[in-house]
Amino acid sequence: MEKVDVIVVGGGLAGLSAAYGLAQAGLEVMVLERGDYPGAKNVTGGRLYTSVVRDLYPELWEGAPFERAVTREAISMLADGRMATFEIAAEEFGGRRPQSFTVVRAKLDQYLAERTGEAGGMVIPKMKVDALLTEGGSEASGAGGGPGASGADGGPGASGRVIGIRAGEDEIGADVVVVAEGVLGLLSSEAGLRERPAAADTALGYKEVIELPASVIEDRWHLNPGEGAAQLFMGSVTKGMMGGAFLYTNRESISLGIVVGMEQLRSRPDELESWQLLDELKTSPAVAPLIKGGEVIEYSAHAVAEGGIAKVPRLLGDGYVMVGDAAGLSLNALITVRGMDFAIASGYHAAQAIAAAKAAGDTSAAGLAGYERALRESFVLKDLQTAAKVPALLENQRLFTHYPEAVTKLMADIFTIGPGPTEKLSKTGFGGVRRSFLNLATAKDALSFRKI
Ligand SMILES: Cc1cc2nc3c(=O)[nH]c(=O)nc-3n(C[C@H](O)[C@H](O)[C@H](O)COP(=O)(O)OP(=O)(O)OC[C@H]3O[C@@H](n4cnc5c(N)ncnc54)[C@H](O)[C@@H]3O)c2cc1C
Known part of the structure; x- marks a missing residue:
C-alpha cells in the first residue's frame, strides 16, 4: 500500500x-x-x-x-408585522485589525x-x-x-x-x-x-447569495467602502422553532440565510421547508427593501453542529x-x-x-x-466549555416566541401616539415590562440566562 x-x-x-x-x-x-x-x-x-x-x-x-470587515452589528426581533432592531457600530470592531470579516x-x-x-x-x-x-x-x-x-x-x-x-x-x-x-x-x-450526530443536536442552514453593487450595499447599511454589516433576525422568522436568520454583506453580494433546529423542522406536521421560511423573510417588509434589485446567484443548504461541548x-x-x-x-x-x-x-x-x-x-x-x-x-475548548449550557438554553421556545413578541410590542407601544390622550411614557413602559417580563416564566428564564 x-x-x-x-x-x-x-x-x-x-x-x-x-x-x-x-x-x-x-x-x-x-x-x-x-x-x-x-x-x-x-x-x-x-x-x-x-x-x-x-x-x-x-x-x-x-x-x-x-470580503468586508464587519463594523456594524444588528439584531432584529420580528413579530406580527413589527421589527425591533438593536444596532451597534463600534470603532473597535474595525480599524487596522478588524475583529471579524465576512x-x-x-x-x-x-x-x-x-x-x-x-x-x-x-x-x-x-x-x-x-x-x-x-x-x-x-x-x-x-x-x-x-x-x-x-x-x-x-x-x-x-x-x-x-x-x-x-x-x-x-x-x-x-x-x-x-x-x-x-x-x-x-x-x-x-x-x-x-x-452519528442526532437531529436534536443539529440544525439545518439554508442560504442564498444575492448580488448587489458595492455602492448599493454601502448605502443601504450605512457603511464606508470596505466595511461590512452583520444582522441577525429572531422571532416569527422561524415560526416558533429554535433558530434565526442571518444577513452578511460581502463585497458585491449579500449572504442571507436561515438556520433552524433539524428535529423541530422534521417533526412539524405541516412539512414546512427551510427555504420556505427564507422566502417569507425575503418578501417581508423588514427585508424586502434591503435586497430590492438583487439577483440570487447561489443557494445552498448544509447541516450545522449545535450540540456544544457535550457532543464533542x-x-x-x-x-x-x-x-x-x-x-x-x-x-x-x-x-x-x-x-x-x-x-x-x-x-x-x-x-x-x-x-x-x-x-x-x-x-x-x-x-x-x-x-x-x-x-x-486554547479558546476552542475553553469557549465551548464556557458555553456548555447554551444548547439547553436554546431549547427554550419563549426565546423565539414570547420575547420577540414582547419586545416589539413594548417598542411599538412606546412609539405610538393614538387618536385619544396619551398616557405617561413611564406608565406605558413599566406597564409593558410588568405585563411581559415580570412573571414566573420569565423569572425562571432569568435564572437560566445567568448560567450562560
Ligand atoms: C448556514 C450556516 C451558517 C454558518 N455561519 C457561520 C458563521 O457565520 N461563522 C462561523 O464561524 N461559522 C459558521 N458556520 C459554521 C461553519 O461554517 C463550520 O463550522 C465550518 O465550515 C467547519 O469547517 P470544516 O472544515 O470543519 O468543515 P466543512 O467546511 O464542512 O469541510 C468539510 C470538507 O470535507 C469534505 N468531505 C466530506 N466528506 C468527504 C469524503 N468522504 N471524502 C472527501 N472529502 C469529504 C467536504 O466536501 C468539505 O470540503 C455556519 C454553518 C452553516 C451551515
Missing part, C-alpha cells in the same frame, strides 16, 4: 489549516477533497472571527480574500488550498474517501469514544489503529489520518470514532485526530455563530501536535495527546 506521513480527509477550513501547518513542518501531507475544488461544497453564514486566529499562521491573513468559502478555501500547495502539501479535489482503514485490514465499526471531549486515552473503540483510507479501489496508508470531513461525520461514525467526541486516538465540524467544534450562542475559527484553530493545533508526534516517532494516542492538551488551553 502506498503510504504518506499524513492524510487529511476533507479540504474545508479545518483540513486545509491542518495540511498547511503539516506541509510547513516538512511532512508529506495529502488532502483528499470530494468537491470539484476546495470550498465548492462548503457552506457558512459568512463571518469569520479573525481576532482569535490572527496569531495562528499570521502570514496567511494579510493576503486572504476576505467571507465567501469558495474563495477562502481555495486560497488556503493554494497556500498549502505552495508550502509543499498535495491537495487532490474530486476524490471522495469511502472508508477509514483500521489495523487488521478492517473497515470495521466499533464502539468508539463517547461524547464529551473525553481524554486522549485510547484508539477508535474496537476498530484498532487508523492506518489509512480507501477511495474507490485505492488504499493509501498514513501514520496519521486527520478526520476533517465536516458535520455529518459519515466516515468517522462508521469507523466508530464518534457517534474523543478528539484523537491511535493514528488519527478529529478537527473542525467533524469533532463538533462549533458554537451557536444566539448572537454569535462560530465554527470557522474553531476549524482553523483545531487544524493548526492538530498540525503542531502531529509534527511533534512524528518527530518523537510515536503517533499513537499517547503520542498525539498534545493536540487535545493544546485545544484545552
Whole structure:
C-alpha cells in the first residue's frame, strides 16, 4: 500500500489549516477533497472571527480574500408585522485589525488550498474517501469514544489503529489520518470514532447569495467602502422553532440565510421547508427593501453542529485526530455563530501536535495527546466549555416566541401616539415590562440566562 506521513480527509477550513501547518513542518501531507475544488461544497453564514486566529499562521491573513470587515452589528426581533432592531457600530470592531470579516468559502478555501500547495502539501479535489482503514485490514465499526471531549486515552473503540483510507479501489496508508470531513461525520461514525450526530443536536442552514453593487450595499447599511454589516433576525422568522436568520454583506453580494433546529423542522406536521421560511423573510417588509434589485446567484443548504461541548467526541486516538465540524467544534450562542475559527484553530493545533508526534516517532494516542492538551488551553475548548449550557438554553421556545413578541410590542407601544390622550411614557413602559417580563416564566428564564 502506498503510504504518506499524513492524510487529511476533507479540504474545508479545518483540513486545509491542518495540511498547511503539516506541509510547513516538512511532512508529506495529502488532502483528499470530494468537491470539484476546495470550498465548492462548503457552506457558512459568512463571518469569520479573525481576532482569535490572527496569531495562528499570521502570514496567511494579510493576503486572504476576505470580503468586508464587519463594523456594524444588528439584531432584529420580528413579530406580527413589527421589527425591533438593536444596532451597534463600534470603532473597535474595525480599524487596522478588524475583529471579524465576512467571507465567501469558495474563495477562502481555495486560497488556503493554494497556500498549502505552495508550502509543499498535495491537495487532490474530486476524490471522495469511502472508508477509514483500521489495523487488521478492517473497515470495521466499533464502539468508539463517547461524547464529551473525553481524554486522549485510547484508539477508535474496537476498530484498532487508523492506518489509512480507501477511495474507490485505492488504499493509501498514513501514520496519521486527520478526520476533517465536516458535520455529518459519515466516515468517522462508521469507523466508530464518534457517534452519528442526532437531529436534536443539529440544525439545518439554508442560504442564498444575492448580488448587489458595492455602492448599493454601502448605502443601504450605512457603511464606508470596505466595511461590512452583520444582522441577525429572531422571532416569527422561524415560526416558533429554535433558530434565526442571518444577513452578511460581502463585497458585491449579500449572504442571507436561515438556520433552524433539524428535529423541530422534521417533526412539524405541516412539512414546512427551510427555504420556505427564507422566502417569507425575503418578501417581508423588514427585508424586502434591503435586497430590492438583487439577483440570487447561489443557494445552498448544509447541516450545522449545535450540540456544544457535550457532543464533542474523543478528539484523537491511535493514528488519527478529529478537527473542525467533524469533532463538533462549533458554537451557536444566539448572537454569535462560530465554527470557522474553531476549524482553523483545531487544524493548526492538530498540525503542531502531529509534527511533534512524528518527530518523537510515536503517533499513537499517547503520542498525539498534545493536540487535545493544546485545544484545552486554547479558546476552542475553553469557549465551548464556557458555553456548555447554551444548547439547553436554546431549547427554550419563549426565546423565539414570547420575547420577540414582547419586545416589539413594548417598542411599538412606546412609539405610538393614538387618536385619544396619551398616557405617561413611564406608565406605558413599566406597564409593558410588568405585563411581559415580570412573571414566573420569565423569572425562571432569568435564572437560566445567568448560567450562560
Ligand atoms: C448556514 C450556516 C451558517 C454558518 N455561519 C457561520 C458563521 O457565520 N461563522 C462561523 O464561524 N461559522 C459558521 N458556520 C459554521 C461553519 O461554517 C463550520 O463550522 C465550518 O465550515 C467547519 O469547517 P470544516 O472544515 O470543519 O468543515 P466543512 O467546511 O464542512 O469541510 C468539510 C470538507 O470535507 C469534505 N468531505 C466530506 N466528506 C468527504 C469524503 N468522504 N471524502 C472527501 N472529502 C469529504 C467536504 O466536501 C468539505 O470540503 C455556519 C454553518 C452553516 C451551515
